[in-house]
Amino acid sequence: MTAALAAGALTLTACGSRDESGGDTTGGDTTTVVIGVDAPLTGDLSALGLGIKNSADLAAKTANKEKYVKGVEFKIEALDDQAQPSVGQQNAQKFISNKDVLGVVGPLNSSVSQQMQKPFNDAGLTQVSPANTGTELTQGDGWKTGDSVRQFKTFFRTATTDEIQGAFAADYLYNQAKIKKVYLIDDQKTYGAGLAASFKTNFTKFGGKIVGSDHINPDDRDFNAVVAKIKKTGAEALYYGGEYPAAAPLSQQLKDSGQNIPLMGGDGIYSGEFPKLNKKADGDLATSVGEPVEKLDSAQTFIKNYEAAGYEDAYEAYGGLTYDATWAIIEAVKLAVEGNDGKVPSDGRKAVLDAMAKVKFDGVTGAISFDEFGDTTNHTMTAYKVKNNAWAPEFSGEPKLG
Structure with missing residues (x-):
């Protein structure tokens, strides 16, 4: 993994006033960057959704503990889409309206994602799903005849199609x-x-x-x-x-x-x-x-620290993929900050989106990178x-x- 995972839960500081770099300050030179999480947190599919929420939370806390991006503290904002496309669309607008959100992890359902992709694309807000597998989400309906065309520049996924x-x-x-x-x-x-x-x-x-x-x-x-x-x-x-x-x-x-x-x-x-x-x-x-998370050497620290964090719900099928999706956004923020003299750029969303094409790291589920469609390059x-x-x-x- 890119960095060792931290055990236990950390307390995130609340957002403070807006600073000239474009982020919120939490005191001193620290800027808060919000990563949105959209998943079904209630209802029939909540077991999967809560595993997504918790795994994203663990990634953010790990980055904060290690001070992985100097001067940046990550905060997770999770919204419940109830596995309903219309609710997902409303959540997308909530994320877009929060100027501190520089990336969104989720959703679980491809049908929900279909209502979120265009608003995110129009707003230039990066979306990384750990679970959407509908091929047309990235390649359009033409994939069935070998005529794949990328649909939205802001959409990426760690799950295969x-x-x-x-x-x-x-x-x-x-x-x-x-x-x-x-x-x-x-x-x-x-x-x-x-x-x-x-x-x-x-x-x-x-x-x-x-x-x-x-x-x-x-x-x-x-x-x-x-x-x-x-x-x-x-x-x-x-x-x-x-x-x-x-x-x-x-x-x-x-x-x-x-x-x-x-x-x-x-x-x-x-x-x-x-x-x-x-x-x-x-x-x-x-x-x-992917391969079974429990059998991957790269995932052992994730499993250990997920358990140590005391989450009530299991990480479920998408835990490792969610951690990697969240870490991909964290990596993009790091690249954006490093390219802007160590500060979050005023056009943070654009900088993060531009950096996504360069993101490449060893994650919980293996090597993480994205192809020309935004799809994961891992087809296992x-x-x-x-x-x-x-x-x-x-x-x-x-x-x-x-």
């Missing part, structure tokens, strides 16, 4: 699990639909067969009708594009019907909540970005299986495209 994740899942199911017939369901949201589409494209290219497909409402919890349809197809697995609140009861009702086949999904179901909500989760599969994925009611890693690597 659905194009890569769907291909990895298809490769794993067809070539390693030897499953040839799959039933396909998505929740009609940006993330779920995009993931299912990528999986279908690659699975059929490998030679697999989609024996049936359906769409569900992500708020539904009674799936007996679709489960009965699956039973008639002879499917060997169910691939679900969506998130764990619906995936868990869908999987259990599938098993309750006598179908002993796995449900597989993406990082949206890779949560400790999935096996808690599903009494028959054993054997189910998920993919998630991991397949997980539920064993004894907990996720266990099965295989890590980069996907073979169908």
Whole structure:
């Protein structure tokens, strides 16, 4: 990692008066830089959202403890988007209106991000998501035909795309699990639909067969009708594009019907909540970005200090990616300050955005840098299986495209 992580929680000083360098002063020569965090902090997806908030908080406290950017103290401002695009859009405006916010981490949901990207872009405010995987967010709809065009200069992510994740899942199911017939369901949201589409494209290219497909409402919890349809197809697995609140009861009702086949999904179901909500989760599969954090040497200090900080909620699937997303903004602030005689520039947002193209460091999840679209250059994925009611890693690597 770029710097050792600090154990324990630190007290952040409140913002003071505005100084000539463009930031707020907290006394002496210290300038406060605010990093916004947008995530679902309440509701069904709050387990993931709180892990994002806490991991960003740890990164800011670490930078402050180490005085990583001389003369700068980082403060986290977290807003709850409730996993609702309209709320995310309102939060974006709140961040934009706070002149001390020089970067925003989040959100969790690609559908929420779609409502935040343009306002941030218009304001020149850097956004780094640890969780958005919708390929079109960075490359536009043209990516499907090989005509990728960057959509917003302010958007970056430490999570890889659905194009890569769907291909990895298809490769794993067809070539390693030897499953040839799959039933396909998505929740009609940006993330779920995009993931299912990528999986279908690659699975059929490998030679697999989609024996049936359906769409569900992500708020539904009674799936007996679709489960009965699956039973008639002879499917060997169910691939679900969506998130764990619906995936868990869908999987259990599938098993309750006598179908002993796995449900597989993406990082949206890779949560400790999935096996808690599903009494028959054993054997189910998920993919998630990067290698298992617990197995990375680069992540051991993060894990130790997250635990030492005493957060009530787990760092969950996006903890390491969030720490790296936050640290990317911290690195950009450092570059901006170093290029302005050791002070936060008066045009801090522009300076931070300009610096993002130069950001490169060894993070919790591996080497962090961004390509011409703002996408992470790390394409490693991991397949997980539920064993004894907990996720266990099965295989890590980069996907073979169908």
